[in-house]
Amino acid sequence: MSAGPADTAPSYRVWALPGMPEVRAGDDLAKLIAATEPGLADGDVLLVTSKIVSKAEGRIVQAEDREAAIDAETVRVVARRGTLRIVENRQGLVMAAAGVDASNTPAGTVLLLPEDPDASARLIRDGLRDALGVDVGVVVTDTFGRPWRNGLTDVAIGAAGVKVLDDLRGGTDGFGNPLSATVVATADELASAGDLVKGKAAGLPVAVVRGLGHVVADAPEEGARAMVRVAADDMFRLGTSEAVREALNLRRTVREFTDEPVDPGAVRRAVAAAVTAPAPHHTTPWRFVLLESEKARVRLLDAMRDAWIADLRRDGRGEESVARRVRRGDVLRNAPYLAVPCLVMDGSHTYGDERRDTAEREMFVVAAGAGVQNFLVALAGERLGSAWVSSTMFCRSVVREVLDLPDTWDPLGAVAVGHPKGTPPARAPRDAGAFVTVR
Template structure:
């Protein structure tokens, strides 16, 4: 391929609900040839498919088309819509439509592209590719451009992985968004206000064929999307996704991820501008086994002193095995450096409680940050019942108070559903 041509297709009438777009395009472009790529603005597809609704309140229409809010700033919302696209206002458009109405995106843009392609084959006997386009903003970039939201008969992605560049370097991550590049090229000749909703690309017939993947293949799946959420939404998502995980795979834990979580933990508030948190990271199997064996022995001794039967003790010990299942353990410790002594039991108790609350805030930060790193965790209180044993085994200073242990690892399965908690049930207003 040495060159190609992009031109707008003039002569299309105002599109109305029920119109056969393929016939309208065939009448305006009888010269269309095999191997051409047709770029069709989604607005006229929506109009032909009757995706015009009465909507005195555009926000309500956006709500109806929204699956998930990605980010919000004032009235502007970036959302995932019913088509799986992440975009402003769910693609609900109040321009180029009568007052009091809005345009929704085509219900299935890939199906719309297939219908236009099939219709043009019937009308003109040509084998062409069809791309349905819409205007998007882009993260990190100013300005708008057209992208592909539907496609038929055209390669949408060009996977170059496994090949080499001109210097022989291996290509390991290069997948070219061909359909988006074509959509943007078409926008250069269609414009936004010239009344030219269709463009034709000639000279790229190698991209046209029986490809049936559609533009849906260009939408990054959630598991691979590193930028799935906006800032405030990411915080809420991490908080709600933090679950107590009791079964872990044997996959290794990235020590760097744990250290990043500790960095988040120590941003928690604390009294008197203190830093009462210490995190002991048990990264070797030997250190974990040594601690857990010593804690188990101390726990069994306590239960025997309480008169528990051997069967009861065995059951309780098994319930505490979550720490043994984890490939990584963290022991958060409280230090009272900077605390005040009042010489009064009531105030001294309150002083310690303030530090304990700060410790809880730090551990919560830690657990949420681990969830953000896609690591599961379980905060278990067991070290608080044998602090002297923990200090001795881990060779900790006498003023470090172990405040439980956090099991860290990759969850062995998806979390179980849990009952929703209605916030209003926990609120009292005075």
């Protein structure tokens, strides 16, 4: 294959390597490749299908139940739809079925991926250097689907002697524009080129690329592991239902925040999630007052503190007890952002019956609570910490006056919002069965 019309243009060749025998457990892949008289030269890149690496390393296991084998290789389920699972496997790769393959292997068995594909690539590279005296790069490949794109392609899961990523950031393009985000996945491009000539069923598990010696020369020994995006940088780490469960798990009461400002847009997105909660009579019983200025927050909290102190003194609390209880409200004062969710009864029914009118209000309170829960979970999804504090419910008239709210708005506490300082302690496990009664 040529990438240019003339000898002077950049070009490369890629061809499948014929003559590879059936690979068995314990085979030395470097020796098998060398025995085909491949004519390798310094700077070539060898593309080796992971299946033969797995076979040579004895990664064939008896497994009548492929699903059980997938379970054993799975570290984390990313997304699930029916029987299809996208998971993170033991190698840190996110892929379908953990890479467990039931094709090209005897019935009743499955192939697992190599335990350490980078180490496998290094072993083949060192073996070829010893057998043939050549300095080549080696890429171990496997077939992946891709988010947002139909079809499969080969990618690199292991590499040795190859520059797996070409970081162009800091340079400029042909028009002089700065490159600030361009990191080329060189090893994946090589894997895809090899797949075009190896094929999926042609019995040609090895390919050679020649003419791209610059990706071999001075290549760091970082391996293909460097291509796996770390969790902190992965914007699409979870599938839909898994993301909801993870957000629920992340929803913790956070009492200490950093000084990093809160993105108002993130809070508004959380409000948009809040108002999708169910409500009676097709009503919208939620209102959110967002206190984005320090002046507004201090004015409200000072007024609430004064009202609280007055209440505590009327209850006969001593000054030490009053001071201790007031300090508990510091979580609101220390937060860089506050939200005050409110309940409105617009659209509610009046029955003239105390029992039914009480039940009507309770329905609206439940709906408002569902909205607040949506709000807290959505904040967690935005990687924002929060603490729902009930203080405003004890001085609603004060809150309405300070925030200039209608008399029909009932504050339902205040939500402190900010970036968590540190990691909250692990939540104590709860047995869901202890909260369930079945009839």
